[in-house]
Amino acid sequence: MNPKLMSEIVASMPDEIAKGIQKTGLREGGVWMTVDRDLLPKIAGHIHNSWGAALVSMHAVDNRFITSDFKLCVVLALKGQDDFVTLVASVDAKDPVFPSLTSEIFCANWYEREIHDMFGLRAKGHPDLRPLVLYDDWPEAAFPLRKDFPVDAKVPRVPRPYVFREVEGEGIFVVPVGPVHAGVIEPGHFRFSVAGEPIIDLEIRLGYAHKGIEKLSERLDYAKGVHLAERISGDNGFAHSLAYCQAIEALSSVSVPDRARYLRCVFAELERVHTHLGDVGGIALDTAFTIGAQHAFILRERMMDVNDLLTGSRFLRGVNCIGGVRKDIDEEGRSKLIERLVMVKLDYQEFYDDVTSTPSVMDRLETTGVLSCEAASDLNIVGPAGRASGVDRDVRRDHPYAGYRNLSFKVPVLRQGDVNARFQVKSEEIMESISIIEQAISNIPEGELRARVPVPAPGKTAMSLVESPRGELVHWIVAGDGSPFRHKIRDASFHNWRAMEVAVLGDIVPDFPLVNKSFGLSYAGNDL
Template identity: 40%
Template sequence: MNQSKEFVSKNSGRQESIITENLDARAMLDAALLSEGVKILPITPSPLLPADLTEIESEDWGKTAQQASAQNWRWAGAWAEDRGSDLAMNACLEKEGRYLILRTYLPPDEPSLPSHAPYYWAADRAERHIRDLFGIRFIDHPDPKRWIRHQAWDENAYPLRKNFPADGQPPPSTPPDSNYPFLKAHGASVYEIPVGPVHAGIIEPGHFRFQAVGETILHLEERLGYVHKGIEKIAEGRDPLGLVKLAGRVSGDTPIGHSWTACMAMERAAKVEIPLRAAYIRGILAERERVINHLWDLAALCNDVGFAAGYYQFGRLRELWLRENRALFGHRLMMNTLVPGGVSVDVPPDAAGRMQDSTASLRRELDELLPILDANSSLEDRFLTTGVLSGELASALGALGYLGRASGQRFDVRRDVPYSPYESLKVRVPVEVQGDVASRFWVRYKELRAALRLIEQMLAGLPSGDLVSEWRTPKEGAEGFGAVEGWRGEILCYVRFGAGGRISRYYPRDPSVINWPALEKLVLGNIVPDFPVCNKSVNGSYSGHDL
């Protein structure tokens, strides 16, 4: 850190300038921080637009979170970075469509910071992830258990430090992670149910430890990290195209969402503006990704309660779109269709016509399915009042996407922090308020219909022009921030470039990182047999979480 920087003190002229009758969210937070003696240094212009960037001193890290929480800023993510002489720690907040990134600097030897977790539930696992991989200790963190660190490396080895090799230092054999300190069951008639980490189906590994009385769930504790792949580490040294390909594999069901966010962050760092036609094509691909995943989730929710007809019909419709993806874009999941500066695929008139036809056809089929779903008593019996996540709890957790919107949370990046092409489109954001499995089912259904309307808008308004802009190699140290509304919700990305236009730091935050803890809360008081449908209604990505 440059020690010559002067931080803004509470007695400076800035405090007087921001205390006005009509303060926006950022100015109100600044005023509160300055009144508490927090020294802040707003970086102007921000290198992370559309996010603001403010540097604070490390001892004020916890106090800043306390003030932000009191003003209802949402905690959206955190990442650290080894810069050689120091460690940079970042946290992203959001309020009223405005992102704010807090940054502080720590010495690499025995670094520590006040924890944000006492003020934000969402900070719990993110800070444990950072502690395991960077060695930063978070003071007053409510849960000191390791998280990503299973048994794959020594206690004092930190894989995201620059001196740790990408291929690791694997021991001859990795001992089983059998002594993780789960909460123990106590009391008369209380028993414990371990589920996973290896499951009977084809889902990725994750461990769920229940305490129950009879069939009623008293407590659930998740243990994830079994598919940790070292994404953040193996991103280092890649060129921009290599990073986009890696980003598309952060979570296999979200290649467009993560690729777009990585492209956005790199393009902002490089000051590259993509062609408008490329932005529209990215939007079409993203909405098609939303459609195929919502169709599959609707199918799986029907399957989990034994409604085979719904499972077959939604699965059939998804398969038709997957085959069309393969025919039009070369891949069923549309991987490798985004490149830095634009897209690698076009939508010629015949492809646009085919997609317009398939969109109209899917809408007709959904119209036929709607009364069947609405009148099915088995769906109603299993979905209504099951797995309720209250609006208050969803807000406290920062729940995203369909999970949050089923509990009254209205945030959607496409509408609230608009980016091309959504800034010129009418984005409808369906919201339910009951917060149960039924609400999460119907929000998906409504989002599916809204995606079809967006696809039609983009196909109708698809401009002519280039597919990709010329790439400009960013300067060493250039950094960028991206935010995209993926099909699960808000996806964030931070990128910093090193020498020669290579990636020095890449951090993707999948919405599952925020949403997984909600499952532990919404199953309480439900019966054990309802856990599968509760779990599917959240449908967190193991891979997107574990990085």
């Protein structure tokens, strides 16, 4: 990042805001600004609104045993540039409140609720401070991510009511769905307020799959942490472990060998292909077009089989390691991979034509679950769901990592925002991913598979963004003594679940599962 940009950002702020900036500096990740706690919302809001920066993460770090305070971090990604702005504010341990950013940056809503749950820092002026993941019988003053909360603490069960939004009116019914569903799927609670069939309001309550991963990560060696990262959200395991490994590699300032970077691209795109195939099959299945759905699932199985063949794991587990990859693709593997990709490409075209030429299916997909472009950009929706509603962001292109700098690919962006648009975006991405894999595998340079990475020194911070099949995910790590001091994970689903509440309004209840499937979100990735 050029220093000029940093001074431009500071200069563009009005004086009453700019006086809150205490310190600025440039690091590899971009601009770091230490700011005054009370002016943090205005500064962050200014950068978000005037510079079109997307909110990447907002989290707290418990620094009480080092600097007697909590640190509040807000990370923003500047539009159109491979640069980030990180704002750090200090929150005194004796006065654990901070002014809420939600009025300036709408997307900060759930982040602040999570900070309150995990650290006990209250966001003053937040419209809705109900607990996000710890509720029902979690006691009020127990904050798991604080350093003085032991991992194996036994917490007493204290019943707490959780109040849902109420919609009143004649003929309005409340339909609570979940967390136990009629099918075998992940737990999540959806509270509809309906007037007959049309949905008037939807409130989503998640957190049932909360496993305390961030806390667990603080006591695992870096090498073991790769395995933990793979299991945050099972089908995006490679993307999560890639982000984790890249963050550790950045902490030690080690660059990964070229061959490993290309292989990482190949495997990441393989993961994208099979996840998207599952998603489009699921969309067809939820409209009861089972023949089409089975076709897509058969293709997904073929792709997972080739994953198994190349790496020994259908979900590409055990492939990433700190410093590179553990598995190589030899000549035989390469030819089998190319053969399989050609078959999938042709077969997928057949599936796509099948679906788009069946009027009953297209009738269900079009104009259902519309997410307007405005809502998508306000809520910072990421991934294919965002790209189907006009949000032109793709981490592979905007903040290139691994081998993506040397590969060319298109990023499909549509504006209709309905289920059909998301289906189209995912279909095009499947084709693009196949082309990326073919490019990478034909131009792969010879070399080592992994570099030796020394254990990072405590105190340094690094962040890594990866475009998982669901969208942009972030791992932000502060190095501790042999294990992370603070490991912030933000899956793409954390942003995108909010899109569901907006997209279903006006649709009828039977269309909800279709909209849900078209977003293809992860419950476990959201809850951590």
